[in-house]
Amino acid sequence: MHIPENYLSPSTCAVATVAMVPIWATAVRKVRESVPREKMPLLGVAAAFCFLSMMFNIPLPGGTTGHAVCGTLIAILFGPWSAVIAVSIALAIQAVFFGDGGILALGANCLNMAFVLPFVGYAVYGWLKGHLGGERGEVLAAGIGSYVGLNAAALCAALEFGIQPLLFTDAAGNALYCPYPISVAVPAMLLGHLTVAGLAEAGFTMGILSFLRNTVPSFGIEGKESDDKAVPALALVGALIAATPLGLLATGDAWGEWGLEDLAQMVGYEPAGMATGWEWNSLMPDYAIGSLPEWIGYILSAVIGAALLIIIFRLLAGMAKPEVNFD
Amino acid sequence: MCEPQDYAPLPDRDGFVTRSILSMSSVLARLRLDDGAETRLSPSAPAKLVGTIVLIMLTSLARNYLFVLIMLAAVLVRAAFLPRHALARTAATASAAALVALVLMLPAALLGQPRSAITLATKALVTTGLAMEVALTTPSAQLTGALRAFLVPNVVILTVDLALRSIVRLGEAALEVLTALQLRSVGRNTNKQGSMGGVGGVVLVKAARAAQDTSDAMRCRGFEGSYDLQATWRPRLSDALWASMLVAVIALFIVLQRQV
Numbered sequence: 001m002h003i004p005e006n007y008l009s010p011s012t013c014a015v016a017t018v019a020m021v022p023i024w025a026t027a028v029r030k031v032r033e034s035v036p037r038e039k040m041p042l043l044g045v046a047a048a049f050c051f052l053s054m055m056f057n058i059p060l061p062g063g064t065t066g067h068a069v070c071g072t073l074i075a076i077l078f079g080p081w082s083a084v085i086a087v088s089i090a091l092a093i094q095a096v097f098f099g100d101g102g103i104l105a106l107g108a109n110c111l112n113m114a115f116v117l118p119f120v121g122y123a124v125y126g127w128l129k130g131h132l133g134g135e136r137g138e139v140l141a142a143g144i145g146s147y148v149g150l151n152a153a154a155l156c157a158a159l160e161f162g163i164q165p166l167l168f169t170d171a172a173g174n175a176l177y178c179p180y181p182i183s184v185a186v187p188a189m190l191l192g193h194l195t196v197a198g199l200a201e202a203g204f205t206m207g208i209l210s211f212l213r214n215t216v217p218s219f220g221i222e223g224k225e226s227d228d229k230a231v232p233a234l235a236l237v238g239a240l241i242a243a244t245p246l247g248l249l250a251t252g253d254a255w256g257e258w259g260l261e262d263l264a265q266m267v268g269y270e271p272a273g274m275a276t277g278w279e280w281n282s283l284m285p286d287y288a289i290g291s292l293p294e295w296i297g298y299i300l301s302a303v304i305g306a307a308l309l310i311i312i313f314r315l316l317a318g319m320a321k322p323e324v325n326f327d
Numbered sequence: 328m329c330e331p332q333d334y335a336p337l338p339d340r341d342g343f344v345t346r347s348i349l350s351m352s353s354v355l356a357r358l359r360l361d362d363g364a365e366t367r368l369s370p371s372a373p374a375k376l377v378g379t380i381v382l383i384m385l386t387s388l389a390r391n392y393l394f395v396l397i398m399l400a401a402v403l404v405r406a407a408f409l410p411r412h413a414l415a416r417t418a419a420t421a422s423a424a425a426l427v428a429l430v431l432m433l434p435a436a437l438l439g440q441p442r443s444a445i446t447l448a449t450k451a452l453v454t455t456g457l458a459m460e461v462a463l464t465t466p467s468a469q470l471t472g473a474l475r476a477f478l479v480p481n482v483v484i485l486t487v488d489l490a491l492r493s494i495v496r497l498g499e500a501a502l503e504v505l506t507a508l509q510l511r512s513v514g515r516n517t518n519k520q521g522s523m524g525g526v527g528g529v530v531l532v533k534a535a536r537a538a539q540d541t542s543d544a545m546r547c548r549g550f551e552g553s554y555d556l557q558a559t560w561r562p563r564l565s566d567a568l569w570a571s572m573l574v575a576v577i578a579l580f581i582v583l584q585r586q587v
Contacts, residue, residue: 281441283449289393296393300400307403315418318411 005102006277017107044313066197072121072146083118099282121149176273
């Protein structure tokens with residue numbers, strides 16, 4: 001679901017980024033008001049879960065792949081505004097360091113995965129939790145919420161892909177950017193996400209949430225304990241890092257994430273805007289290092305990404321003013 | 328006493344005293360000797376110092392970018408578990424070093440070699456991060472003592488050791504005198520500038536006294552300024568783990584260097 005560079009026109013990217021600016025600003029204000037300073041490192045661990053879950057590629061019908069996001073999980077644990085910040089930073093690290101998702105398309109990717117996904121997922125979770133009740137009901141509500149949230153995000157991404165050939169074509173009528181119209185993009189994206197990827201998202205969310213509720217009940221905004229009690233959560237991060245090469249079992253690209261040559265073979269021409277577009281040279285493109293085995297690059301990327309997220313959120317906690325009540 | 332009193336202090340210029348206090352406090356905060364904290368898994372200071380210098384050299388010499396990335400991952404994981412203040416200082420210093428390296432290499436990037444700029448910046452980040460992590464997780468007295476492992480002369484170690492301690496002790500004394508001056512100047516004091524000379528004088532007298540006290544203390548304890556590493560260094564289990572990790576890293580370095 002990571003929209004790569006040049007699949008969307010620069011103006012679409014600009015609109016999405018401008019739309020995200022007030023959302024990011026509100027999220028920063030809300031997180032500063034609602035998340036205690038000592039809970040910020042835990043938010044970093046949750047963002048690491050999100051980063052790692054996005055590395056597990058799952059084969060989808062039609063020969064493409066998909067992945068979980070775990071945005072709803074962070075929304076459940078720390079609130080939807082915290083999920084906006086956590087998923088946005090995870091997406092930025094993926095784009096800058098690993099070339100997963102475009103730099104120009106970061107605003108659009110954040111709109112889909114850091115805003116639509118956690119808010120829709122959290123709303124469905126909140127509504128269902130009230131009706132189902134109980135601990136198992138909460139986990140089930142989280143699963144269904146994350147399933148709906150992921151599909152809502154996939155629908156948004158498909159619409160962003162689909163409006164490109166409607167708005168941007170050359171004199172010959174060929175698309176300048178993503179060549180697939182809404183009638184192709186929406187069914188293609190939703191087929192995979194309604195079946196396999198959505199279930200994977202629900203499985204990830206329910207599994208991690210049950211684990212955390214049983215081993216670290218204080219993990220989340222409501223618990224009173226600080227980050228030194230998060231050892232089981234860090235152990236789970238370690239286990240996920242070790243298991244990331246499983247994401248390599250799924251061969252093929254995700255829908256809408258093909259290279260330019262592959263796309264040209266599929267549609268019969270190179271969209272002009274994509275061929276001449278700007279591209280960022282990331283540190284480890286596609287989580288790979290030169291000619292070395294892919295699994296080494298995958299594990300190394302997982303370690304670097306997870307450690308970076310924990311460091312960033314611990315530094316943010318240090319920058320936050322301590323709350324002192326003089327009354 | 329029941330009458331309300333309108334007291335408005337006369338305008339007074341005491342900005343330089345406040346600035347002196349603030350700069351002194353910030354220097355002291357950076358030099359606090361109790362900053363380093365050891366954990367159960369920490370190797371002894373000499374082992375840590377030798378190992379870190381080897382790792383810094385290997386990172387600098389590496390031609391294979393994978394080795395630099397592996398070291399980057401190790402530095403980041405260690406940094407993620409540092410105490411908050413140590414993490415903030417490590418992140419600030421290491422990212423500043425990487426930024427300077429990136430700016431220095433900007434011409435290379437503009438001439439079509441962005442890879443070398445990124446490699447050098449990553450190396451600067453890793454080596455500075457390694458040095459900061461060791462400095463901030465080892466008590467500085469142990470760190471200066473560990474310099475004996477590199478056959479640094481005793482007199483150099485003693486000088487460094489005493490200088491570090493004196494800066495903190497005398498800094499605290501200067502801070503007290505400055506605070507006293509500020510308190511005495513409540514209201515209007517036109518003679519503050521003249522008192523600044525007194526601050527320096529008091530610190531100098533205290534320094535002379537402290538030097539005499541140190542000399543007496545050394546004589547009482549039978550310490551004549553020689554740091555005997557063999558007498559004080561007790562190898563730990565963590566040293567063996569650290570050494571085996573170091574051997575593995577050197578082996579990895581050799582293997583990866585051959586692949587270039």
